[in-house]
Amino acid sequence: MKKLMLGNEAIARGAYEAGVHVVSSYPGTPSTEITEFISKYDEIYSEWAPNEKVAVETAIGAATGGGRALSAMKHVGLNVAADPLFTVSYIGVNGGLVLVVADDPGMHSSQNEQDSRNYAIAAKVPMLEPADSAECKEFTKKAFEISEQFDTPVILRVTTRVAHSQSMVELEDRKEVPVKDYTKNIAKNVMIPANARPKHVMVEERTKALTEYNSASDLNKMEINDTKIGIIAAGISYQYAKEACPDASILKIGMINPMPEKLIREFAEKVDKIYVVEQLDPVIENYCRSIGIDVIGKEIFTLIGEYSTELLKEKILGEKPAEPMKASEPIPVRPAVMCPGCSHRGVFYVLSKLKLNVTGDIGCYSLGCAKPLESIDTIVCMGGSITAAHGMEKARGKDFARKTVAVLGDSTFVHSGITGLIDVVYNKGTTTTIILDNSITGMTGHQQNPATGFTIKNEPTRQVDLEMLAHAVGVDRVVIADPFDVDNFEKVVKEEIAAEEPSVIIAQRPCALIKKAGYTGRYVINDKCKNCKMCMKLGCPAISLTENGPKIDETLYVGCGLCPNVCKFGAIERA
């Protein structure tokens, strides 16, 4: 049967067909749906882990135990999981182990544009890169074969346009693979220096063997047409190349580490010149040059952002597109915003009013940096908020800490915020931390997490008690407050920043998009409105200023009840 599938769904299908036993992941765009789709297969045990390092380690454990295991993450997630990756490369596997990493050229939903292919090279593990959904499924299965055949973890790399595009996939049945025997093997599985040294030798041998394997592998495709132009490409770049230059000869690389040396040499013999078409870093290009093959690459293409068919037509064929139609006036941008009813809005309203320094973190609440609230001062990476505030205090002193708060979400706190909080307590900091507990992992599309009390399959489970956790690491001042009760919330924030000791405010209110919020009905603005525009300060997309003052949009309201709490004239009432 053929089905139109997202690349991510096809990877999930590949895992299913490959007989995978265990999947542990942490969400992150554009990788999240892989694990969400996998969770629908009852044959596979799946879970959301607290972070990527935990997820990959769990997958390593499963593979060491003889099962086939997979972990999926976004590119920055691999940074978090890099530590186990570099060493499991030495250990190898028992059951197959595949890590899926989703890069985001163009930064549709990311804080940087790193090229994860560099990790495969640095950690010396094979990496496959599919170019459409059919290959997503096939390459996932192939990755498990390679993993077991060469005793290595394998990385499957996708990019946003492959992960989030749909194309046709031929479905096959699941092939059950028995869990392999487990026997204690200290020399293989215990990486102390004495064991790791011989292992490194084996890793280099493995790379040589994989290089040979790759040149003969059907993962790559050589398409010889007109030999005046040769193109080497992988992943989505292959599709752009195919679209832009249908007559050119193309070497499509499916396994991008280690590179198929013989095949590249063979291709170079056949064509007059070679363009390397690859988004982000010159990985294939540098490799070709390192083996003495002359190619054209980043000197004409860019290191930045996504490529397109038009870009390749222009750079390779010299074809300029016709001047497109353009509006003769500026078109206002439409950036992402906190949703109507967003639980975070009350928090940032207060922080903005108090003009505090706010070290931020990654989640829906990152949008607290946007106009009109413009509350957040810094964002680096997940978990980086508490530590940023702590570092600022250590550089600038306690008075600065009296005007500073760290904000981060429930999922982010569990991911890597907790260690920062421990740092504050241990090293006598006085940071005030606000945990934005909206009972869900919002930004990535509403996944459960250890603080929500539900598993990936929505089964009830033991819930991390954030209040008790904060107490347990040594924070005496822990307050739970509703951020929509803005007057009280303001009072709480003032008290906690004034305290010369670490404190945690748990701002508790569910995300407006989940059932638990339970908002019904709507509010309207009545004629008591003095047009003071207080409600406009909330930056709620559902309230717009009209000639007759603020108005609540009938298609966008959710009935959350925040705006009546900031109106001094009682002009916002239930309809």
Next chain:
Amino acid sequence: MFVNSAQLSALNPCRKDCDIMNIMIVGVGGQGTLLASRIIGAAAINLGGDVKLSEVHGMSQRGGSVVTYVRYGEKIASPIIGEGEADVILAFEQLEAYRYISYLKKGGKYIVNTQKTNPMPVITGAAKYPEDILGKMEKMGISVTSCDALALAKEAGNIKSVNVVLIGVMAKHTNISKEEWEEAIKQTVPEKFLEVNLKAFRLGYDA
């Protein structure tokens, strides 16, 4: 059966020879553009050719400007549609329609929902929502079919069915039959919303 040139020319009279259909769906995150693209995808598969869809997930779904692409034809490589390449643009909101005019192919067709949603710069007063967008587009020689999809969605019984109303408006400009579109909706929409959506489709179709 693969989409034939008669079907294509009905949709896109200026390009009788083409064999690939490029449809862009633009709107505001949260308006249900994904479902619309999936319905078009399902209808396109039923034609028997190749289909690719590209979606946006993540950050911009939070009220940002969103674009999805559907391409179908004998063989599709890239899932993305470039400037000047869209045969049809289905716009869920006027400003978003205006934003993407550079993507329309010469002689292509715009289907526009007359709904307006202010973006944050307009809400904060930093920018003005352009006036008479549809008039300006027509003056540029763009073929625009507009419709108050929100009113029709309300009539159908759920304001969330704006997306399927717009599919209905687009449907009658294609030679994919009404029944085939309804089949695609049945394949895509969850059972419990089917009735509302079929009603929404018919209202759009007859608009």
